[in-house]
Amino acid sequence: MKKIHIDNNEITNQDALKHKDFGKVMEKFGKLKTPFYQTTFFKVGTPVIVAIAALVIYQLILKDTSTEVLRNSSYSTFYNSPINEDIDFEDIIGVVDANNSLILSTNSGTRITIPKNTLVDSLGNIITGSVTFKYREFLDQKDVFLSGIPMTFDSASVKMNFESGGMFELLAYQNEQPVFIAPDKEVKVELASKQAGDNFNIYYFSTDENEWIYKGKDNAGFTKEAIAKVDEKLMSSISVDSIPTNYLKIEKEKVAQQIDELKRNKPLKPSLLDKDSYSFVINFEYKDFPELAAFKGLKFQVSKNAKNFKPEYANEIWEEVNVNRGLENKEYNVCFTNQKQGEVCFLTNPVIAENNMKASEATYEKLLSDYKAKKDSLKERSKEIREAIAKRSNELNDLKIVELNKNAINLATVVENRITRTFQIANFGVWNSDCPEKLPSEAIVKAKFVDENGKEVQLTTMYLVLKGRNVVISMTPETVKEGIRFNPEEECMLWAVTSDRKNVAVFNSDQFKKIKKSDNSITFEMNLISSKEFVTYSTETVFNL
């Protein structure tokens, strides 16, 4: 705890200046210096020197063109989709001519303007003719997740994470060889973004340094106040009636409850009575425990975990009996009461005698098949609702941006339902309109991950996804081991990849909301979706899983 100390004798400037000593600072700085053998130069330098030596020899022996400019012969990328499902590049072929600018449009409405005499080959020569531009964009959380592009940023040795206003990758090739932007030139990219905010800067991802480089301020977007005003206006307008969304959300909740109820009543596979254990029969209504419906001639066998059972209870006459589900599967807590003993409770397991097994198994198979059919039908209905909500949500976001753009009189190019963010780029590669922010630390929970059947799942990279803002925070298994850090005031989800990379495991925001700040550990029941199916979902659909 911090002690607040009242001190009316403030430290004066003279007092403070007594400690001023730049020499001491330099001495401390000297001690901070990295020893030579640990420097990047030493680690990277040796192979580089060898490579340079080889190159010089190559130049001397095989070539006599000493004026060549050495450039990258290919674009290097260090990021991969965590599920091997990369976002495809869109190929745009343009003809570069020496006298005119070239303007290209992508399918999403982004415009790329290449001024004349801007593109050069690897030797630095201006090129003309047909050029293939490879373009792809990462506009929301799902795109960022699929890209595998790191979203962390080091600010004064503090690890930050980006909130993205829109990110794209632009590469260019002529005759399958990469082409570059001349050193003194720039290409203009007017990105059709989905994010309306005005709180972003522009960054370039340097593949040499594997880190983001700040390039300037992004002047696009609208203030939070302007966005809130438009949201309010849209919500109150009859044309954008929010009732369908509310109705769908109620429906979604209802179906989720039905699925939970169904899962609770999933038929249990009959188990055989153990003749060496104590068992007894209770007259009870199957409708109270539908999961036991297949148990013909049901008996309760005293569990091996029962602590309070005494064999002499068999001789007692009991006045009342209560059965409740135990914590584990196939575990029931039975409580008997009479005046002499009071209440005695112990754990039991449901079993049947061998002569009832065949009939019980047949019933179980039928009940299980009915259960699966009902579950599939509810899941299908749930998917339809999620997609309808996603569609509605997208429509509302589009309408919001259309409305905001009505005020954007200064924007030269306005794609109706997109915010135009303009980048002047001096390199091909990945560019991002971003706002760095601190990693969440408001709450932390230790985590265990299971699938819907309660079976533990092994997950590799995990992402904390914020629904309300375009933020995807990656977590390594080591950081997850320490605990998942999050801000309970944000709408959070977890997206993770199973160790075989075949599935994406999702923990939805409704479940996340139930985690309390005071919880120390949580078992996350993850919804496993095959990676191939995940890719087909829109971001809004994933948000509503």
Next chain:
Amino acid sequence: MNEKQTYHKTTAEIEQEKELIIKAQQNPQDFAPLYDLYYLQLFNYVIKRVKEENDAAEITSDIFAKAIFNIKKYQFKGFPFSSWLYRIASNEIIDFYRQNKFDKYVRVSETQLNYLIDNSEDEINTLLAKEEKIGQILSSLEKLADDEQQLITMRFFEDRSFKEMAEILDSTETNARVKTHRAIAKVKELIKK
């Protein structure tokens, strides 16, 4: 001392500062003018958060040593250079308390506490008799989380604007404003109890 004096700068001053930064990026010895410029601000920031003057002096030298060490990574992002230094300072203070198991400490004068009382308007003033106020507020402030205390310290004891706080905390102005108001609301709640 007032740390605010050199925080707000004219465009010309910012340009001049940028030149100093570029020079320091090329040669660590050239950091000296920046040290002269920011020494008092940073020392004063630290002394409000640690008890001993000698500890504050050591931490301040560590802050500048780290700043020189990292200056090559510094990129101008439209914020004053001092906000970058304050962030290093904040981390150094956290490290200081991590390494030494002292109770955390905030130095505040009675005048500054009165400023907090005056600016919290209504409840605090009406809830308590004058003589009870300071004691109650001190004990409430001590119950706040570190980040909440940090906000109140910056706003009321260091008289910083929300914009300035946002830049130092690398947050948004609205966020700084909302969180400070929440911290004040919490103080009021604690007093009511």
